[in-house]
Amino acid sequence: MLPYYSMTQAQGLSSLLKWEVHPDFSREPVTLLAGSGSVRKIVLGTILALLATTADVTAVSAADAGNTGDGTLTIANPAVTTAVKEGVYTVVCTDPAVDTGTFEVSDPDGKSIGTAKVGVAFGKQIRFTIADGATDFVAGDRFEVTVTKGDINPNAGKVVAWDPAGAAGSEIPWGIAATTAEAPDGTDLDLGLIALRRQVLCFEKGIVWPDGVTAAQKAEALEALEEQGIVVRTA
Known part of the structure; x- marks a missing residue:
């Protein structure tokens, strides 16, 4: 053999x-x-x-004081992608609905980078998830996410x-x-x-x-x- x-x-x-x-x-x-x-x-x-480009980037979110909805925006870990810009991102409700809703996300230059839905992770430039609260969101409710870059990597x-x-x-x-x-x-x-x-x-x-x-x-x-x-x- x-x-x-x-x-x-x-x-x-x-x-x-x-x-x-x-x-x-x-x-x-x-x-x-x-x-x-x-x-x-x-x-x-x-x-x-x-x-x-940067070794340390922080992203801090804040709900607008005039919001009707009491849901929250939670930053992910990691908080950003490599395409992130330094400055303030706005997240504005454009299509409210019962127990959900759609938000327009804009970069610090005012350019739209996509839409985020309540309960669904958003991952373009900044990364976060919006959670529904006891009171539903209405059109115009908004969050701001402030991005600060640290030392050069x-x-x-x-x-x-x-x-x-x-x-x-x-x-x-x-x-x-x-x-x-x-x-x-x-x-x-x-x-x-x-x-x-x-x-x-x-x-x-x-x-x-x-x-x-x-x-x-x-x-x-x-x-x-x-x-x-x-x-x-x-x-």
Whole structure:
């Protein structure tokens, strides 16, 4: 009987990438943050996060004193995404309803960034959930969210593996690794890691998820990627 051999081969890009508009447009070379105490390794298919410009961002909410509804707005943890602006965000009820309602969210420049519904988490630039109270909201009820940025993050613009429980930008999906790369302990890797960033179609089976990730976190990550033009087919 002839001997039988088997081997396990690391997945290639074709296991992840189904389509892209053009490599020069869809792919982007990125800097991998230095390892901390050991080598920092990123394998092909890892969801990447871009570290934010600021290391410390605070968001404080306040209900308008003239509100009729007595529901509350609770800031999430983390409170913001990497796209957040410093200043005051307004959250105004535009479509009241019994035990619910819809609010228009505007950035500090007065530009609408979306709508938030009572009881549903909002996650664009600022992250929060509005809860219903004993008295329903009426049109014009409002909240203000004041965002203050702290010290400049020296690691801004570098990437790490996405961590849904992270901070400083590591909690926000930003791209998908198209190569495997390692950053030595204490030294950034400036060349060698390529990210899929825009106008791509990927296979979900090619995604390398972090340990302990939940189904809800996966769904939120895929939604965040799709908003950037990174579409992941789950079937």
